[in-house]
Amino acid sequence: MSRLRTTSQPAGTSAGTTTASTEAVPPAGPVARSRRRRFPTHLVVFIAPAAAIYTVFMVYPLLDSLRLSMFAPRDGVQVFVGLDNFVHLLTDDLLSDAFWNAVWNNLVFFAVHFLVQNPIGLLLAALLATPTLSGRGTYRTLLFLPTTLSVVIVGFIWQLIISPVWGFVDTPLLGQSSTALVTLALMSVWQYIGIPMILFYAVLISIPDELTEAATVDGASAWTTFWRVKFPLLLPTVGIVSVVTYVANMNAFDLIYTVKGALAGPDFASDIMGTFFFRTFFGFQLQQGSSTMGATVATMMFLLILAGVLLYFYGWQRRVESYEL
Amino acid sequence: MSNRLGWLAPAAGAVLVLAACGESVDPRDNTDAADSEDTGGGGQVTLLMESWRNDDLAIWEDVILPAFHEQHPDIQVNFQPTAPDEYDAALDAKLSGGTAGDLITCRPFDVALRLYEEGHLAPLTDLEGMEAFDDVARSAWSTDDGSQTFCVPMASVIHGFLYNTEIFDELGITPPETEEQFHEVLDQIAADGSYSPLVMGTADQWEAATMGLQNIGPNYWNGETGRQGLIDGTESFDDEQYVAAFTELASWADYLPDGYESTTYPDAQNLFTLGRGAIFPAGSWEIALFNEQADFEMAAFPPPLPEGQDTCYISDHTDIGIGMNAATDHPEEARTFLEWTTSAEFADLYANSLPGFFPMSDHDVEVDDPLAQEFLNWRDECESTIRNSYQILSRGEPNLENQLWDLSAQLLNGTVEPQEAAARAQDGLERWYQPQQP
Numbered sequence: 001m002s003r004l005r006t007t008s009q010p011a012g013t014s015a016g017t018t019t020a021s022t023e024a025v026p027p028a029g030p031v032a033r034s035r036r037r038r039f040p041t042h043l044v045v046f047i048a049p050a051a052a053i054y055t056v057f058m059v060y061p062l063l064d065s066l067r068l069s070m071f072a073p074r075d076g077v078q079v080f081v082g083l084d085n086f087v088h089l090l091t092d093d094l095l096s097d098a099f100w101n102a103v104w105n106n107l108v109f110f111a112v113h114f115l116v117q118n119p120i121g122l123l124l125a126a127l128l129a130t131p132t133l134s135g136r137g138t139y140r141t142l143l144f145l146p147t148t149l150s151v152v153i154v155g156f157i158w159q160l161i162i163s164p165v166w167g168f169v170d171t172p173l174l175g176q177s178s179t180a181l182v183t184l185a186l187m188s189v190w191q192y193i194g195i196p197m198i199l200f201y202a203v204l205i206s207i208p209d210e211l212t213e214a215a216t217v218d219g220a221s222a223w224t225t226f227w228r229v230k231f232p233l234l235l236p237t238v239g240i241v242s243v244v245t246y247v248a249n250m251n252a253f254d255l256i257y258t259v260k261g262a263l264a265g266p267d268f269a270s271d272i273m274g275t276f277f278f279r280t281f282f283g284f285q286l287q288q289g290s291s292t293m294g295a296t297v298a299t300m301m302f303l304l305i306l307a308g309v310l311l312y313f314y315g316w317q318r319r320v321e322s323y324e325l
Numbered sequence: 326m327s328n329r330l331g332w333l334a335p336a337a338g339a340v341l342v343l344a345a346c347g348e349s350v351d352p353r354d355n356t357d358a359a360d361s362e363d364t365g366g367g368g369q370v371t372l373l374m375e376s377w378r379n380d381d382l383a384i385w386e387d388v389i390l391p392a393f394h395e396q397h398p399d400i401q402v403n404f405q406p407t408a409p410d411e412y413d414a415a416l417d418a419k420l421s422g423g424t425a426g427d428l429i430t431c432r433p434f435d436v437a438l439r440l441y442e443e444g445h446l447a448p449l450t451d452l453e454g455m456e457a458f459d460d461v462a463r464s465a466w467s468t469d470d471g472s473q474t475f476c477v478p479m480a481s482v483i484h485g486f487l488y489n490t491e492i493f494d495e496l497g498i499t500p501p502e503t504e505e506q507f508h509e510v511l512d513q514i515a516a517d518g519s520y521s522p523l524v525m526g527t528a529d530q531w532e533a534a535t536m537g538l539q540n541i542g543p544n545y546w547n548g549e550t551g552r553q554g555l556i557d558g559t560e561s562f563d564d565e566q567y568v569a570a571f572t573e574l575a576s577w578a579d580y581l582p583d584g585y586e587s588t589t590y591p592d593a594q595n596l597f598t599l600g601r602g603a604i605f606p607a608g609s610w611e612i613a614l615f616n617e618q619a620d621f622e623m624a625a626f627p628p629p630l631p632e633g634q635d636t637c638y639i640s641d642h643t644d645i646g647i648g649m650n651a652a653t654d655h656p657e658e659a660r661t662f663l664e665w666t667t668s669a670e671f672a673d674l675y676a677n678s679l680p681g682f683f684p685m686s687d688h689d690v691e692v693d694d695p696l697a698q699e700f701l702n703w704r705d706e707c708e709s710t711i712r713n714s715y716q717i718l719s720r721g722e723p724n725l726e727n728q729l730w731d732l733s734a735q736l737l738n739g740t741v742e743p744q745e746a747a748a749r750a751q752d753g754l755e756r757w758y759q760p761q762q763p
Contacts, residue, residue: 094723094756164584165592175528175586177740263727265530266586267735285531286435286719286726 062302068295078292085296099297101268102276103304105181109272110249112185113192114242120189121196121241122234126226128197129204140201144194151191155258158187174259177269184270188255192248196241203237204230236322243312250305253278273301370658371401373426375419377412378645384678392674393665400658402428420445420650427653428662431476431646433465434715440648441468441475447651450474452660454667461549461709462685464716465643476646477666480675480682483700484540484640487607487615489600490622492520500626504573507629511580514603522580524602525737526588533733534726536606537574539712541628543638545570548710556717558760562751563744569631571743575736586738594618608642609700612681616696623696627703641709643685676701721757728753 069085071078089095124143128136146154162169162183173183207230215225253274256264262284264271279287281294374385385404393402405426407415413436419425420440429446431437440446449455450473455463458478466476488500496517501507514522527533545566546552554560561567582588582596597605598618605611607625615623627639647666649659665671672684673691680697683704684690692698714726728750735741741749754761 159587159589163587163592165582165588165596170584172528172584172587175526175584175588175738261529263530263730265731265734266527266738267731267740284724284727285730286715287724288435288720 065295065298066302068292069299072292073290085293086300089293089296089300095293098268098271098276099300102271102273105270106250106252106272108181109185109188109252110246112182113189113245113249116186117189117193117196117245118238118241121193122200122238124193124197125200125204126230128201140198143197146191147194149191151254152258154187154191155255158190159259175266177266180260180266180270184256184259187259188252191255192245196245199237199241200234203234207233232321233323235320236317239312239316239320243309246308246312247305250301250308273297273304277301369399369401370655371403372428372653372655372659372662374402374404374428374430374647375412375416375426376404376406376430377409377432378430379406379408381679382406388678389671389674392670393662396665397661400661402662416440420652423652425650425652427650427655427659429476429648429650430479431466431648433643433646435720437466437476437646437648438468441473444651446475447649447653447656448473448475449477449648449660449663452477452663452667454664457667457686457688459687461641461711462643464711466646466648469717476648477663478643478685479647479666480645480679481641481643481685482681483609483683483703484536484642485607485609485625485627485700485703486540487597487605487611487623487625487696489520489597489603489619490624491600492603500624501629502626504629504631508576511604515580520600521582521596521602522604523577524593524597524605525577525581526585526590526593527734527737528587528589528592530730530734532590532593532606533574533737534729535712536608537577537737538570538729538733539640539642539714540606541573542567542570542713543640543708543710544628544631544634545573546713547636548638548708552710552713552716555713555754556760558758558762561761562754563747567750568743568747571732571736571746573631574733575739575743578737578739581737609681609683609697612694612696612700613679616680616694625696625699627707637703637707638710639703639707640712641683641704642711642715645682718754718758721754723753723756725750725753 070080070082072081072085073079089099127133128140128143133139159174161167162173164170164172171179173179211229212225215229220228251274252272256270256272256275257278260270260275262275262279264275277294277297278284279289280297281289281291283289376385382404390402390404394400413432416425416429425445429440431440431446437446441448452474455474455477460471462478462481463474464471466478467474492498492514493500496513498510498513501510511522514520525532525536543551546554546560547566551560551566555562578585582593582602588596593602593605594611594614596602598615600619600621627637630637647663649656649663653659667686669686669688669690672686672688675682676684676690676692676697677694680692680694681700683697683701690701692701714729719726732741732746732750736743736746751761755763
């Protein structure tokens with residue numbers, strides 16, 4: 001466009017180039033600029049529905065629970081108490097012991113996912129991406145299937161499989177404080193292994209054959225090709241999978257509640273933040289719930305998740321190199 | 326693709342508009358519609374009854390309510406249950422929204438007490454027929470000082486031990502009466518090796534506390550004396566009688582099925598009804614289900630007596646009550662119904678329709694089910710009490726009931742010693758309960 005205007009300008013020389021031409025086109029300039037600056041109504045129209053729903057169902061409840069965490073009931077009315085609830089949660093040994101126990105268990109729960117789900121997911125993806133594999137669609141579907149199951153079904157089936165009464169294992173894995181949490185984490189890994197697998201697989205099949213062929217020509221073994229050529233291309237996905245797992249694990253609740261109940265026994269060995277929050281907020285059996293202390297726990301969960309995600313963004317995502325293929 | 330399906334959008338829109346034009350009649354509104362017609366015309370009043378006992382729907386509709394309607398044709402009561410785990414929240418919402426039924430089934434103790442204090446439940450202290458209930462029965466639905474009662478006690482459950490008579494006959498065992506005999510019996514079954522002597526698991530934690538500790542405990546802390554003693558602060562959990570109860574519970578560990586640490590309540594129920602275990606520490610609510618599932622004869626014995634004790638105590642725990650919504654439009658009719666629930670006729674109907682749930686009034690009731698009648702007979706021989714953690718003592722942090730679940734399960738798992746369990750329960754109480762503070 002600017003090119004056309006330049007030529008239509010009598011005063012312009014053909015060698016005048018762009019700088020000269022823009023200065024030399026006073027009437028065309030404002031028109032172009034106003035067109036560029038006109039309010040992008042269509043963007044607002046497209047964003048509005050999602051923004052509205054997101055605000056009403058996500059942002060507002062989140063902010064309101066932050067607000068609620070700074071209130072406490074006094075004589076039947078909720079009054080503003082500042083950060084008292086947080087001080088109480090972190091200093092009252094009754095609450096803080098339970099809270100740190102839940103945080104620690106939650107980190108173990110995540111560590112098991114991180115250390116088991118990623119390598120196995122990667123292995124399965126690499127096997128699926130093997131060019132000579134037949135029946136790939138069947139394997140892919142079967143491996144992904146557990147992800148689509150209800151957590152209640154997964155909990156129920158695994159409880160039966162590893163039950164000393166009905167199943168194949170003699171040790172009461174879910175009944176001992178030393179094994180309960182890791183067992184539950186592995187049940188969850190079994191269910192969700194399909195997600196990292198499918199994400200890794202998508203990256204692996206998008207790697208152009210030229211790269212692997214070139215590596216083969218250079219004399220690299222399949223092992224070297226995988227680690228030197230394919231793995232660096234997978235690294236950004238490893239990061240994304242890890243952070244998504246972190247967020248999901250720190251919010252986890254359903255499997256443990258289904259299998260162990262809200263008291264997350266034995267001796268709170270499988271108590272994670274979700275179950276701790278549930279008991280605090282809703283109460284349990286004869287224990288009355290407290291919405292304000294519950295909101296405080298929820299806020300702490302939010303802050304821990306936020307910290308993890310920020311660590312990922314600044315510590316990992318900015319450093320890892322991603323390649324355009 | 327989008328063009329071919331383009332006609333769908335306007336079509337769907339048109340369908341939606343058409344649907345919106347119609348006068349919607351929600352089928353669930355039928356009862357309400359009938360209600361308003363009735364009150365307007367024939368003078369018949371319809372009362373709605375809120376409950377969490379959705380298992381009992383057929384019994385209420387086919388047996389109990391028809392008997393009431395026969396005597397009071399002008400009052401129609403509709404039983405409207407909600408799922409048990411949703412009941413409290415749903416009822417709260419309905420009560421604050423003013424849409425709750427006229428009659429409210431009451432949970433025991435603090436949940437119902439809170440509804441009364443918030444003005445949702447009407448006081449019923451002067452209800453005719455209330456004198457049929459003693460203080461223990463009323464305690465679950467009375468203010469702390471006992472001056473006001475707000476629900477009619479409807480049913481209680483009794484703890485004891487169910488046993489498989491075929492196994493007992495096979496091994497030549499008679500039901501134990503003392504604790505010493507109880508352990509001999511358990512040893513004998515264990516020595517035979519074909520059956521689990523005691524069928525219970527600790528995975529769900531509550532069985533260990535409810536069917537374990539609260540089942541045998543009253544014999545140690547002398548029922549009401551001990552329960553009131555804890556509330557008054559004259560007794561404490563580290564007293565010897567409580568340590569003895571914890572010690573006896575811990576000794577069960579040797580007799581439980583393999584892998585009991587991860588055995589759940591349904592697992593234990595199935596093990597027993599499949600005939601793989603001899604004795605089931607039970608609550609009377611099991612009776613109906615077990616009668617249906619087990620193909621062998623069952624019988625029951627009360628908690629065995631500890632050394633040198635003559636009086637037996639049973640946990641006869643208040644479980645279900647019924648009260649009146651303070652905002653009901655028909656208080657007179659609701660009271661008429663509540664008065665009927667205090668009668669001998671109701672007690673008889675209820676006990677026989679729901680074997681294992683026992684009416685708490687002092688009317689003499691005969692239950693046809695022999696197993697249920699066996700439980701009921703203990704009331705004449707033994708002193709009744711309720712679970713010691715339910716009244717007042719579970720109001721603070723840490724929550725005593727939750728603690729007892731945890732500690733009882735750990736006692737059986739062998740991860741805590743009886744002395745330590747008692748000390749921890751006492752520490753928990755002392756943290757917040759003033760009468761227990763030194």
